[in-house]
Amino acid sequence: MFGLPTATVVIIFGIPAIWVIYTLIFVYLSRGWKAEDVAEDQEHTARNSRGGNTPNGPSTSANHERRPGSENGGLA
């Protein structure tokens, strides 16, 4: 097929097919991750109503003190 030896065809179509199947299985198995978004939104809303410091939305970590401007490698 395609002027190629059978082994070549099997490998160059078979391995990508395995990756596609892997992706589909991963997407199926991780379908519950959406619940994390809902929970995070609720946590964010609750935090905001308490006056929490989340200037960048629900995904802000608070380990590093915020400083204005660019820093830590900032080249801007």
Added chain:
Amino acid sequence: MNIETWFLVIYFIAMAGIGVWTLKIGTKGSEGFLLGGRSLGPAVTALRLQSSSMSGYMFLGAGSLAYTKGYFSLWYAMGDIGGGVLNLSILGRRMRKLSQILGSLTSIEYLEHRYPSRWIRAIAAPVAVVCIFFYVMTQFIAGGRGLEMVTGIPYAWALLIAVGVIVFYTFLGGYLAVAYTDFVQAIIMLIGMVWILIGTLQAIGGWTAGNEAVGQINPNLLTMWGPEGIDSVQWGVIIGAVLVFSIGYMGWPHVNVSHMAMKRPSVARTASMYATGFNLLFIPAPYIVGIMALIILPNLDNPELAVFEVAATVLPNFAVGIVMAGIMAAIMSTADALLLQSGTIASQDLFQRFIKKDMTDSQSVWVSRFTVLILAVIGYWVAVNDPPSVAEVAIFATTVLGAAFVPVYVAAAWWKKANVPGAITSMILGTVSSVGWQLAGLVDVTGVDPMGVGIVCSTLALIVVSLATQKSHPVPEHVIAAMHETDKIGAIPAHMLTGQNDALGGQVPKDA
């Protein structure tokens, strides 16, 4: 200026415009600059992850491998196609969540927070900077070679312009700028590469006719066993070729930072579909073009130029301008992502961590700029005087990064017993074994790829040393707590966010 140069200038300005725009919309502060405020969605995450790691290699290295080794070269593509989904599925959600709980802003800092010891950063940062520098150098060479072809400017001057533009992009700064320009460039690269592939297949009368013509040159070029045939096949090398761009991705600090910048942990799920889709369309194309170049350009002096030369031959003039300029812009601005990582590691992970903890913002900026300039000058000097093979350098850098970092990144997210001595031993053994194997020339003697050797050494070291030192060096309770929280599907409780919790707040080593 010819039409290609005009298109090139337009692309450069457009990319610079995106940089300036993202500076305006981006959040301020460390997290804003280094992680884009952790605001990236699945498409940007996936395509940034892919384009930041492949453009220079794909346009020069992949074509060169294919031109010299035929379909054997596709072993690298076979691993590469799954690299994105493997990385996102294994590390994506967990690394995003754990890095947020631990308050990590760089991928090297994340390792130190997970394995609390200054030695982790002291070892990881130099290894990462050196390997990323090698990868940047391949982008320099690709940029210089491509610019030479597009504009007709001599290589030395073309390289100088390419390096200058790359450094300029880097100075625009910010992860958000890098992420969005990478996203646009990934699309440009995909369109350009598919366009070249279609033009190539049309020029040779179709894929089947092309394969039959290649078979007349050497039938072994059509096999997956190399030009010498199955008798000379080295299975260790083939396994290494598949591993290097599949699991190897999980050891790249500049790629893993993509996980930390995701808007939500669940972004990894959708991003995996984008990554696999992009890889299926893009990755095989330069290899196929490189193989078909054997028919279109049988006497090519420099195989690294196979894709560029084929594009110039098979595409109509106007298309050559668009495609080549787009590819060039993509190559050059991919390098800025790598340079930004180098500058960040130098200022954040080395200088500020070990030399001057009370460094001001201005000083930090200058450390980064100085690092970028030093790397650019050294890179230019090497690339202009004795340019190494893009494919060899890219594969070597990927091998060392993979061998050194894959086990520590994977265990950081998944194995609660992985501790500091295990991580230190793993990184050192992974680096030394893979570099030593390559430099000692053991690949040809044994037929075993340094990636395989390095990954086995570093994995075994992590497991054995971690288990042997559990009593003397237990994993701190706050790290265990953070990992337990990462296991759960749900929002991070407010008290877990570092700075709001004394136990977690004390996790950042203060004993530098």
